[in-house]
Structure formats: C-alpha cells, structure tokens
Amino acid sequence: MDFKSKIRVVEDFPVKGISFKDITTLLQDGEAYAAAIKEMAAMVETLEFDVVVGPEARGFLTGAPLSILTKTGFVPIRKPGKLPYDTIQHAYELEYGTDTLEIHADAIQEGMKVLVVDDLLATGGTSKAVCELIEKLGGEVAGLAFLIELDFLGGRALLDGYNVKSLVHYND
Numbered sequence: 642m643d644f645k646s647k648i649r650v651v652e653d654f655p656v657k658g659i660s661f662k663d664i665t666t667l668l669q670d671g672e673a674y675a676a677a678i679k680e681m682a683a684m685v686e687t688l689e690f691d692v693v694v695g696p697e698a699r700g701f702l703t704g705a706p707l708s709i710l711t712k713t714g715f716v717p718i719r720k721p722g723k724l725p726y727d728t729i730q731h732a733y734e735l736e737y738g739t740d741t742l743e744i745h746a747d748a749i750q751e752g753m754k755v756l757v758v759d760d761l762l763a764t765g766g767t768s769k770a771v772c773e774l775i776e777k778l779g780g781e782v783a784g785l786a787f788l789i790e791l792d793f794l795g796g797r798a799l800l801d802g803y804n805v806k807s808l809v810h811y812n813d
C-alpha cells in the first residue's frame with residue numbers, strides 16, 4: 642500500500658519551519674491502519690522480543706496494536722505525573738522543544754527483550770530516552786520500529802548500534 646498517500650503533511654505546525662507528518666488521516670482509514678500495523682509486524686518478524694514499549698501519545702497508536710498482533714505485552718511510557726506507581730524519568734530534546742518521559746520502575750525485568758515502537762523517528766531524542774529508560778531497568782533493546790522516519794534529521798545516527806526499522810521515509 643502507498644502509505645504516504647494516506648499521511649497528511651501540514652506545513653509550519655506546530656511552529657514555523659516544521660513539516661508535520663499527520664498520521665490521523667491514515668488512522669481513520671481502517672484498511673490503511675490495519676495494513677500499516679501488519680507491515681510493521683512483518684518488518685520486525687526476525688527480531689526476538691518479549692514486550693513492546695511505546696511512548697505517549699502516538700507510540701500508543703502504533704505500539705499497542707503491534708503488541709496485540711505479535712501477542713506480546715505492551716508497556717506505556719508517559720509524560721511526567723501520569724503513571725500511578727514508582728517511576729524512573731529521563732529528560733530529552735525534541736525537534737521543537739524539550740520533554741521528560743517516565744516508565745513504571747517494575748515494568749521491565751532484568752534481561753527482558755524489548756521492541757520500541759513509535760509513529761515517527763525525527764531527531765531520535767524520544768527514542769534514545771526510551772532506550773535509556775529500558776536499559777536503566779536492565780532490559781535489552783531488541784530493536785526499534787517506526788511507521789515514519791524523517792531521514793533528513795539523522796535520528797538513526799543518534800540510535801547508532803540499535804536495530805532501527807521504518808516503513809515510510811521522508812527527505813523533507
């Protein structure tokens with residue numbers, strides 16, 4: 642399927658100069674959403690993982706259905722103050738700002754193999770923070786899977802040493 646034709650590009654959102662890749666148009670198309678998750682599952686078929694970890698909010702929209710399809714569990718990573726139990730935190734930089742992420746301290750056990758899933762890889766700051774949270778808890782990052790990769794931002798270089806897979810690539 643031509644997934645790019647299902648993704649809406651909005652220029653100058655949320656700030657001037659950002660070419661925003663809006664996946665809501667893909668999500669509202671049932672066939673396209675199902676096909677995208679199925680193709681992401683095929684993309685990670687050779688990877689061994691016990692659990693999928695996805696960051697709020699768009700990482701839930703890709704990670705949770707992928708975890709159901711692959712019959713693995715799902716661990717949410719959230720912005721501060723949302724998770725009710727003991728957490729660990731990590732601060733990171735975005736393409737347009739900074740943020741902090743949290744994970745439940747008991748969500749990942751020592752030696753657990755983890756697949757990181759998100760909708761989009763831009764600068765890689767979010768994914769790097771997610772990997773650091775997983776590793777702080779003793780987990781092993783089996784790979785990272787994205788629906789979209791913004792190649793021109795070089796996020797893949799920040800994730801050097803990890804197995805990074807993306808379905809759709811943009812050069813601007």
Ligand SMILES: O=P(O)(O)OC[C@H]1O[C@H](OP(=O)(O)OP(=O)(O)O)[C@H](O)[C@@H]1O
Pocket residue numbers: 696697698699700734735736740759760761762763764765766767768796
């Ligand atoms: O590679 P990076 O430069 O870190 O950017 C990618 C991240 O940015 C977006 O999330 P955002 O923080 O905008 O939050 P949202 O999912 O709640 O919209 C996107 O869903 C990724 O998680």
Ligand SMILES: Nc1ncnc2[nH]cnc12
Pocket residue numbers: 659660661662663736761763791
């Ligand atoms: N250009 C972009 N489009 C959509 N989501 C993003 N997250 C970070 N950069 C983004």
